[in-house]
Amino acid sequence: MVMGDSYDEGCDYLFKAVLIGDSGVGKSNLLSRFSRDEFRLDSKPTIGVEFAYKNIRVGDKLIKAQIWDTAGQERFRAITSSYYRGALGALLVYDVTRRATFDNVAKWLHEIREFGSSDMVVVLVGNKSDLSNSREVGEEEAKNLAEKEGLCFMETSALENRNVEESFLEMITKIHEITTQKSLQAKRNENNHITSSAPMALPIGKQIINIDEVTATKQSRCCT
Template sequence: MADDSYEEECDYLFKAVLIGDSAVGKSNLLSRFSNDEFRLDSKPTIGVEFAYRNVKIADKIIKAQIWDTAGQERFRAITSSYYRGALGALLVYDITRRATFDNVKKWLRELREFGNLDMVVVLVGNKCDLGQSREVDEEEGKNLAESEGLCFMETSALENLNVEAAFLQMIGKIHEITSQKCLEAKTNETRTSLQRGKEIISIDEVTATKQQYSTCCYK
Protein backbone atom coordinates (compact mmCIF):
# COMPACT_ATOMS: atom_id res chain seq x y z
CA MET A 1 0.00 0.00 0.00
CA ALA A 2 2.90 2.33 0.64
CA ASP A 3 6.39 3.05 -0.57
CA ASP A 4 8.74 4.74 1.87
CA SER A 5 11.15 5.99 -0.79
CA TYR A 6 11.53 9.73 -0.34
CA GLU A 7 12.95 10.08 -3.83
CA GLU A 8 10.10 8.37 -5.65
CA GLU A 9 8.21 10.77 -7.87
CA CYS A 10 4.71 11.53 -6.68
CA ASP A 11 1.51 12.75 -8.33
CA TYR A 12 0.37 14.71 -5.28
CA LEU A 13 1.93 16.16 -2.15
CA PHE A 14 -0.57 16.35 0.72
CA LYS A 15 0.25 18.23 3.90
CA ALA A 16 -1.54 17.14 7.08
CA VAL A 17 -1.16 17.86 10.79
CA LEU A 18 -1.43 15.87 14.02
CA ILE A 19 -3.01 17.92 16.80
CA GLY A 20 -4.30 17.34 20.32
CA ASP A 21 -3.21 17.62 23.96
CA SER A 22 0.27 16.69 25.08
CA ALA A 23 0.99 12.98 25.72
CA VAL A 24 -2.03 11.62 23.83
CA GLY A 25 0.35 9.66 21.56
CA LYS A 26 0.62 11.84 18.44
CA SER A 27 4.35 11.22 17.94
CA ASN A 28 3.99 7.46 18.30
CA LEU A 29 1.07 7.42 15.87
CA LEU A 30 3.28 9.20 13.33
CA SER A 31 6.35 7.02 13.92
CA ARG A 32 4.17 3.91 13.67
CA PHE A 33 2.68 5.11 10.38
CA SER A 34 5.90 6.42 8.81
CA ASN A 35 8.47 3.87 10.08
CA ASP A 36 6.43 1.19 11.87
CA GLU A 37 8.14 2.12 15.13
CA PHE A 38 6.88 2.65 18.68
CA ARG A 39 8.92 4.35 21.41
CA LEU A 40 8.04 3.64 25.03
CA ASP A 41 10.40 6.44 26.08
CA SER A 42 8.85 8.98 23.67
CA LYS A 43 9.40 12.55 24.86
CA PRO A 44 7.11 15.57 24.32
CA THR A 45 7.46 17.20 20.90
CA ILE A 46 9.24 20.56 21.00
CA GLY A 47 7.56 22.89 18.51
CA VAL A 48 6.91 20.91 15.31
CA GLU A 49 8.37 17.81 13.66
CA PHE A 50 7.37 16.07 10.45
CA ALA A 51 7.69 12.84 8.50
CA TYR A 52 6.92 11.65 4.98
CA ARG A 53 5.35 8.51 3.63
CA ASN A 54 4.38 7.62 0.07
CA VAL A 55 0.98 6.01 -0.38
CA LYS A 56 -0.59 4.59 -3.54
CA ILE A 57 -4.28 5.35 -4.01
CA ALA A 58 -5.91 4.15 -7.21
CA ASP A 59 -3.14 4.75 -9.78
CA LYS A 60 -1.67 7.79 -8.04
CA ILE A 61 1.40 8.07 -5.79
CA ILE A 62 0.69 10.47 -2.93
CA LYS A 63 3.46 11.82 -0.74
CA ALA A 64 1.92 12.48 2.66
CA GLN A 65 3.79 15.14 4.62
CA ILE A 66 2.59 14.78 8.21
CA TRP A 67 3.43 17.50 10.75
CA ASP A 68 3.47 16.47 14.42
CA THR A 69 2.64 19.50 16.55
CA ALA A 70 3.38 20.11 20.22
CA GLY A 71 0.40 19.88 22.55
CA GLN A 72 1.75 22.21 25.23
CA GLU A 73 0.11 25.63 25.52
CA ARG A 74 3.42 27.52 25.23
CA PHE A 75 3.93 26.25 21.68
CA ARG A 76 0.46 27.14 20.38
CA ALA A 77 1.57 30.33 18.58
CA ILE A 78 4.18 28.30 16.68
CA THR A 79 2.07 25.28 15.84
CA SER A 80 -1.07 27.14 14.72
CA SER A 81 0.89 28.63 11.80
CA TYR A 82 1.47 25.10 10.47
CA TYR A 83 -2.27 24.60 9.95
CA ARG A 84 -2.16 26.87 6.90
CA GLY A 85 -1.94 24.84 3.74
CA ALA A 86 -2.80 21.60 5.53
CA LEU A 87 -5.40 19.53 3.68
CA GLY A 88 -6.05 17.15 6.55
CA ALA A 89 -5.70 16.68 10.29
CA LEU A 90 -5.75 13.88 12.82
CA LEU A 91 -7.23 15.32 16.01
CA VAL A 92 -6.09 12.97 18.78
CA TYR A 93 -7.28 12.40 22.33
CA ASP A 94 -6.39 9.76 24.93
CA ILE A 95 -9.31 7.46 25.82
CA THR A 96 -7.89 7.08 29.36
CA ARG A 97 -7.87 10.84 30.07
CA ARG A 98 -11.24 12.58 29.78
CA ALA A 99 -9.64 16.04 29.92
CA THR A 100 -7.99 15.38 26.52
CA PHE A 101 -11.41 14.54 25.07
CA ASP A 102 -13.00 17.62 26.64
CA ASN A 103 -10.34 19.74 24.89
CA VAL A 104 -11.20 18.38 21.44
CA LYS A 105 -13.63 21.22 20.73
CA LYS A 106 -10.98 23.78 21.66
CA TRP A 107 -8.56 22.20 19.17
CA LEU A 108 -11.31 22.05 16.57
CA ARG A 109 -12.03 25.77 16.94
CA GLU A 110 -8.34 26.55 16.49
CA LEU A 111 -8.13 24.28 13.46
CA ARG A 112 -11.13 25.95 11.83
CA GLU A 113 -9.77 29.40 12.61
CA PHE A 114 -6.32 28.86 11.08
CA GLY A 115 -6.89 25.95 8.66
CA ASN A 116 -8.64 25.47 5.31
CA LEU A 117 -12.44 25.39 5.38
CA ASP A 118 -12.60 22.05 3.55
CA MET A 119 -9.86 20.36 5.59
CA VAL A 120 -10.45 16.64 6.19
CA VAL A 121 -10.44 15.95 9.94
CA VAL A 122 -10.30 12.50 11.54
CA LEU A 123 -11.05 12.35 15.28
CA VAL A 124 -8.81 9.69 16.82
CA GLY A 125 -9.28 8.09 20.24
CA ASN A 126 -5.81 6.70 20.92
CA LYS A 127 -4.56 4.10 23.46
CA CYS A 128 -7.55 1.79 23.05
CA ASP A 129 -5.27 -1.04 24.24
CA LEU A 130 -5.76 0.41 27.75
CA GLY A 131 -9.45 -0.46 27.84
CA GLN A 132 -9.36 -1.20 31.59
CA SER A 133 -8.42 2.46 32.22
CA ARG A 134 -10.93 3.90 29.75
CA GLU A 135 -12.57 7.21 30.70
CA VAL A 136 -14.15 8.00 27.30
CA ASP A 137 -16.55 5.52 25.71
CA GLU A 138 -16.17 4.81 22.01
CA GLU A 139 -19.78 5.87 21.50
CA GLU A 140 -18.95 9.34 22.90
CA GLY A 141 -16.19 9.74 20.32
CA LYS A 142 -18.50 8.63 17.52
CA ASN A 143 -21.25 11.00 18.61
CA LEU A 144 -18.90 13.99 18.83
CA ALA A 145 -17.42 13.21 15.41
CA GLU A 146 -20.89 12.89 13.89
CA SER A 147 -22.09 16.19 15.39
CA GLU A 148 -19.00 18.03 14.09
CA GLY A 149 -18.91 16.36 10.66
CA LEU A 150 -15.65 14.48 11.31
CA CYS A 151 -14.45 10.98 10.55
CA PHE A 152 -13.76 8.84 13.64
CA MET A 153 -11.55 5.92 14.65
CA GLU A 154 -10.05 4.45 17.82
CA THR A 155 -6.40 3.43 17.58
CA SER A 156 -3.51 1.91 19.48
CA ALA A 157 -0.04 3.03 18.47
CA LEU A 158 1.40 0.42 20.86
CA GLU A 159 -0.42 -2.51 19.26
CA ASN A 160 -0.51 -0.90 15.78
CA LEU A 161 -4.30 -1.11 15.73
CA ASN A 162 -6.12 1.05 13.16
CA VAL A 163 -3.12 3.42 12.83
CA GLU A 164 -2.71 2.73 9.11
CA ALA A 165 -6.47 2.87 8.63
CA ALA A 166 -6.81 6.29 10.32
CA PHE A 167 -4.10 7.92 8.18
CA LEU A 168 -5.31 6.26 4.98
CA GLN A 169 -8.88 7.33 5.67
CA MET A 170 -7.70 10.93 5.87
CA ILE A 171 -5.41 10.70 2.82
CA GLY A 172 -8.06 8.89 0.77
CA LYS A 173 -10.66 11.54 1.57
CA ILE A 174 -8.22 14.34 0.66
CA HIS A 175 -7.51 12.59 -2.65
CA GLU A 176 -11.24 12.29 -3.32
CA ILE A 177 -11.82 16.01 -2.71
CA THR A 178 -8.71 17.03 -4.70
CA SER A 179 -9.73 14.85 -7.65
CA GLN A 180 -13.21 16.35 -7.63
CA LYS A 181 -11.77 19.88 -7.60
CA CYS A 182 -9.43 19.06 -10.49
CA LEU A 183 -12.34 17.64 -12.47
CA GLU A 184 -14.46 20.73 -11.83
CA ALA A 185 -11.56 23.02 -12.77
CA LYS A 186 -11.04 21.16 -16.05
CA THR A 187 -14.75 21.29 -16.82
CA ASN A 188 -14.87 25.03 -16.17
CA GLU A 189 -11.72 25.54 -18.24
CA THR A 190 -13.24 23.63 -21.15
CA ARG A 191 -16.44 25.67 -20.96
CA THR A 192 -14.46 28.92 -20.86
CA SER A 193 -12.35 27.83 -23.85
CA LEU A 194 -15.45 26.95 -25.83
CA GLN A 195 -17.06 30.28 -25.02
CA ARG A 196 -13.91 32.17 -25.98
CA GLY A 197 -13.68 30.12 -29.15
CA LYS A 198 -17.18 31.13 -30.15
CA GLU A 199 -16.39 34.78 -29.57
CA ILE A 200 -13.26 34.63 -31.70
CA ILE A 201 -15.12 32.94 -34.54
CA SER A 202 -17.86 35.51 -34.31
CA ILE A 203 -15.37 38.40 -34.42
CA ASP A 204 -13.44 36.84 -37.29
CA GLU A 205 -16.62 36.42 -39.33
CA VAL A 206 -17.59 40.06 -38.83
CA THR A 207 -14.08 41.25 -39.68
CA ALA A 208 -13.95 39.10 -42.81
CA THR A 209 -17.35 40.45 -43.99
CA LYS A 210 -16.23 44.04 -43.49
CA GLN A 211 -13.03 43.44 -45.46
CA GLN A 212 -14.94 41.92 -48.37
CA TYR A 213 -17.42 44.80 -48.36
CA SER A 214 -14.66 47.40 -48.36
CA THR A 215 -12.89 45.74 -51.27
CA CYS A 216 -16.09 45.71 -53.31
CA CYS A 217 -16.75 49.36 -52.61
CA TYR A 218 -13.34 50.48 -53.82
CA LYS A 219 -13.51 48.59 -57.09
Protein backbone atom coordinates (compact mmCIF):
# COMPACT_ATOMS: atom_id res chain seq x y z
CA MET A 1 0.00 0.00 0.00
CA VAL A 2 1.19 3.51 -0.80
CA MET A 3 1.52 5.93 2.06
CA GLY A 4 1.67 9.72 2.09
CA ASP A 5 4.19 12.19 3.46
CA SER A 6 2.76 12.01 6.99
CA TYR A 7 3.78 8.36 7.11
CA ASP A 8 7.25 9.35 5.91
CA GLU A 9 7.71 11.71 8.81
CA GLY A 10 7.24 8.80 11.19
CA CYS A 11 10.25 6.89 9.85
CA ASP A 12 13.15 6.52 12.26
CA TYR A 13 15.89 5.79 9.73
CA LEU A 14 16.70 5.99 6.05
CA PHE A 15 19.00 3.15 4.98
CA LYS A 16 20.56 3.26 1.53
CA ALA A 17 21.64 -0.04 -0.01
CA VAL A 18 22.80 -1.13 -3.45
CA LEU A 19 22.23 -4.17 -5.64
CA ILE A 20 25.41 -5.13 -7.47
CA GLY A 21 26.64 -7.96 -9.64
CA ASP A 22 27.07 -8.87 -13.29
CA SER A 23 24.47 -7.98 -15.89
CA GLY A 24 21.67 -10.50 -16.27
CA VAL A 25 21.90 -12.10 -12.81
CA GLY A 26 18.40 -10.88 -11.89
CA LYS A 27 19.04 -7.79 -9.75
CA SER A 28 16.11 -5.82 -11.19
CA ASN A 29 13.68 -8.70 -10.70
CA LEU A 30 14.87 -9.19 -7.12
CA LEU A 31 14.13 -5.52 -6.44
CA SER A 32 10.74 -5.53 -8.19
CA ARG A 33 9.77 -8.73 -6.38
CA PHE A 34 10.77 -7.23 -3.04
CA SER A 35 9.23 -3.79 -3.54
CA ARG A 36 6.14 -4.59 -5.65
CA ASP A 37 5.89 -8.39 -5.67
CA GLU A 38 6.34 -8.35 -9.45
CA PHE A 39 8.45 -10.44 -11.80
CA ARG A 40 9.07 -9.82 -15.51
CA LEU A 41 10.43 -12.52 -17.80
CA ASP A 42 11.21 -9.83 -20.39
CA SER A 43 13.16 -7.66 -17.96
CA LYS A 44 15.60 -5.37 -19.81
CA PRO A 45 19.15 -4.57 -18.64
CA THR A 46 19.35 -1.63 -16.25
CA ILE A 47 20.86 1.53 -17.73
CA GLY A 48 22.77 3.51 -15.13
CA VAL A 49 20.89 3.30 -11.83
CA GLU A 50 17.26 2.80 -10.81
CA PHE A 51 15.88 2.73 -7.27
CA ALA A 52 12.87 1.91 -5.12
CA TYR A 53 11.77 2.51 -1.55
CA LYS A 54 10.14 0.21 0.96
CA ASN A 55 9.15 0.83 4.57
CA ILE A 56 10.16 -1.95 6.92
CA ARG A 57 9.56 -2.34 10.65
CA VAL A 58 12.43 -3.78 12.67
CA GLY A 59 11.49 -4.11 16.32
CA ASP A 60 9.95 -0.78 17.34
CA LYS A 61 11.67 1.20 14.57
CA LEU A 62 10.27 2.09 11.15
CA ILE A 63 12.97 2.05 8.49
CA LYS A 64 12.74 3.43 4.98
CA ALA A 65 14.94 1.23 2.80
CA GLN A 66 16.22 3.02 -0.29
CA ILE A 67 17.48 0.31 -2.66
CA TRP A 68 19.57 1.28 -5.69
CA ASP A 69 19.66 -1.13 -8.63
CA THR A 70 22.98 -0.61 -10.39
CA ALA A 71 23.83 -1.58 -13.95
CA GLY A 72 26.11 -4.60 -14.17
CA GLN A 73 27.61 -3.79 -17.57
CA GLU A 74 31.29 -2.93 -17.54
CA ARG A 75 30.75 0.40 -19.33
CA PHE A 76 28.65 1.67 -16.42
CA ARG A 77 31.09 0.71 -13.67
CA ALA A 78 32.57 4.23 -13.47
CA ILE A 79 29.05 5.66 -13.13
CA THR A 80 27.85 3.27 -10.47
CA SER A 81 30.94 3.52 -8.26
CA SER A 82 29.75 6.92 -7.01
CA TYR A 83 26.53 5.34 -5.75
CA TYR A 84 28.38 3.43 -3.06
CA ARG A 85 28.66 6.76 -1.25
CA GLY A 86 26.35 6.67 1.77
CA ALA A 87 25.32 3.05 1.19
CA LEU A 88 25.08 1.00 4.37
CA GLY A 89 24.48 -2.34 2.70
CA ALA A 90 24.76 -4.29 -0.52
CA LEU A 91 23.26 -7.40 -2.07
CA LEU A 92 26.01 -8.92 -4.22
CA VAL A 93 24.15 -11.08 -6.72
CA TYR A 94 25.39 -13.87 -8.97
CA ASP A 95 23.53 -16.38 -11.17
CA VAL A 96 23.83 -19.98 -9.95
CA THR A 97 23.57 -21.15 -13.58
CA ARG A 98 26.50 -19.03 -14.80
CA ARG A 99 29.88 -19.81 -13.27
CA ALA A 100 31.42 -16.61 -14.67
CA THR A 101 29.08 -14.43 -12.59
CA PHE A 102 30.24 -16.24 -9.44
CA ASP A 103 33.89 -15.95 -10.43
CA ASN A 104 33.37 -12.19 -10.76
CA VAL A 105 32.20 -11.90 -7.14
CA ALA A 106 35.83 -11.20 -6.20
CA LYS A 107 35.90 -8.17 -8.51
CA TRP A 108 32.68 -6.80 -7.03
CA LEU A 109 33.99 -7.32 -3.50
CA HIS A 110 37.11 -5.36 -4.41
CA GLU A 111 34.89 -2.54 -5.69
CA ILE A 112 32.77 -2.57 -2.53
CA ARG A 113 35.85 -2.35 -0.34
CA GLU A 114 37.34 0.40 -2.46
CA PHE A 115 34.28 2.64 -2.69
CA GLY A 116 32.04 1.52 0.19
CA SER A 117 32.26 2.06 3.92
CA SER A 118 34.36 -0.30 6.01
CA ASP A 119 31.32 -1.60 7.94
CA MET A 120 28.98 -2.05 4.96
CA VAL A 121 26.73 -5.09 5.36
CA VAL A 122 27.12 -7.39 2.34
CA VAL A 123 24.83 -10.31 1.55
CA LEU A 124 26.03 -12.71 -1.15
CA VAL A 125 22.96 -13.81 -3.13
CA GLY A 126 22.86 -16.79 -5.49
CA ASN A 127 19.84 -16.06 -7.67
CA LYS A 128 17.86 -18.33 -10.03
CA SER A 129 17.96 -21.29 -7.65
CA ASP A 130 14.80 -22.59 -9.37
CA LEU A 131 16.93 -23.57 -12.41
CA SER A 132 18.42 -26.59 -10.64
CA ASN A 133 19.05 -28.54 -13.86
CA SER A 134 21.27 -25.73 -15.18
CA ARG A 135 23.20 -25.10 -11.98
CA GLU A 136 26.94 -24.43 -12.32
CA VAL A 137 27.66 -23.13 -8.79
CA GLY A 138 27.00 -25.34 -5.78
CA GLU A 139 25.45 -23.88 -2.63
CA GLU A 140 28.21 -25.25 -0.41
CA GLU A 141 30.89 -23.59 -2.53
CA ALA A 142 29.15 -20.23 -2.22
CA LYS A 143 28.70 -20.69 1.53
CA ASN A 144 32.41 -21.34 1.92
CA LEU A 145 33.26 -18.18 -0.03
CA ALA A 146 30.83 -16.13 2.06
CA GLU A 147 32.33 -17.48 5.28
CA LYS A 148 35.85 -16.76 4.07
CA GLU A 149 34.96 -13.17 3.12
CA GLY A 150 32.79 -12.47 6.16
CA LEU A 151 29.55 -12.15 4.19
CA CYS A 152 25.98 -13.25 4.78
CA PHE A 153 24.76 -15.75 2.18
CA MET A 154 21.42 -16.84 0.75
CA GLU A 155 20.15 -18.46 -2.42
CA THR A 156 17.07 -16.90 -3.98
CA SER A 157 14.61 -17.29 -6.82
CA ALA A 158 12.98 -14.07 -7.96
CA LEU A 159 10.75 -16.13 -10.28
CA GLU A 160 9.38 -18.30 -7.47
CA ASN A 161 9.71 -15.57 -4.81
CA ARG A 162 12.00 -17.80 -2.74
CA ASN A 163 14.09 -16.09 -0.03
CA VAL A 164 13.81 -12.71 -1.77
CA GLU A 165 12.27 -10.83 1.15
CA GLU A 166 14.44 -12.76 3.57
CA SER A 167 17.66 -11.65 1.86
CA PHE A 168 16.70 -7.97 2.00
CA LEU A 169 15.53 -8.27 5.61
CA GLU A 170 18.77 -10.01 6.54
CA MET A 171 20.71 -7.02 5.24
CA ILE A 172 18.43 -4.36 6.71
CA THR A 173 18.22 -6.00 10.13
CA LYS A 174 22.01 -6.23 10.31
CA ILE A 175 22.34 -2.57 9.25
CA HIS A 176 19.90 -1.66 12.02
CA GLU A 177 22.00 -3.56 14.57
CA ILE A 178 25.15 -1.70 13.50
CA THR A 179 23.35 1.67 13.44
CA THR A 180 21.96 1.07 16.92
CA GLN A 181 25.44 0.26 18.21
CA LYS A 182 26.78 3.44 16.63
CA SER A 183 23.97 5.47 18.17
CA LEU A 184 24.74 4.09 21.62
CA GLN A 185 28.43 4.86 21.12
CA ALA A 186 27.55 8.39 20.00
CA LYS A 187 25.60 8.93 23.22
CA ARG A 188 28.57 7.73 25.25
CA ASN A 189 30.83 10.08 23.33
CA GLU A 190 28.48 13.01 23.98
CA ASN A 191 28.84 12.35 27.67
CA ASN A 192 32.59 12.65 27.16
CA HIS A 193 32.12 15.82 25.07
CA ILE A 194 33.23 14.06 21.89
CA THR A 195 31.32 14.89 18.72
CA SER A 196 30.06 11.90 16.78
CA SER A 197 27.81 11.63 13.74
CA ALA A 198 24.19 10.59 14.32
CA PRO A 199 22.27 8.06 12.18
CA MET A 200 21.22 9.31 8.75
CA ALA A 201 18.04 11.38 8.97
CA LEU A 202 15.13 11.00 6.58
CA PRO A 203 15.17 13.82 4.01
CA ILE A 204 12.05 15.93 3.70
CA GLY A 205 10.12 15.97 0.45
CA LYS A 206 11.68 12.86 -1.09
CA GLN A 207 9.51 11.26 -3.76
CA ILE A 208 7.90 8.02 -2.68
CA ILE A 209 8.32 5.02 -4.97
CA ASN A 210 6.87 1.56 -4.33
CA ILE A 211 6.28 1.73 -0.61
CA ASP A 212 4.96 -1.18 1.43
CA GLU A 213 5.22 -2.48 4.96
CA VAL A 214 6.75 -5.72 6.15
CA THR A 215 7.82 -6.82 9.60
CA ALA A 216 11.28 -8.22 10.17
CA THR A 217 10.52 -11.10 12.52
CA LYS A 218 13.46 -13.27 11.58
CA GLN A 219 16.63 -13.16 13.61
CA SER A 220 19.91 -12.82 11.74
CA ARG A 221 20.83 -16.36 10.68
CA CYS A 222 24.06 -15.98 8.79
CA CYS A 223 25.66 -12.81 10.04
CA THR A 224 27.64 -12.85 13.25
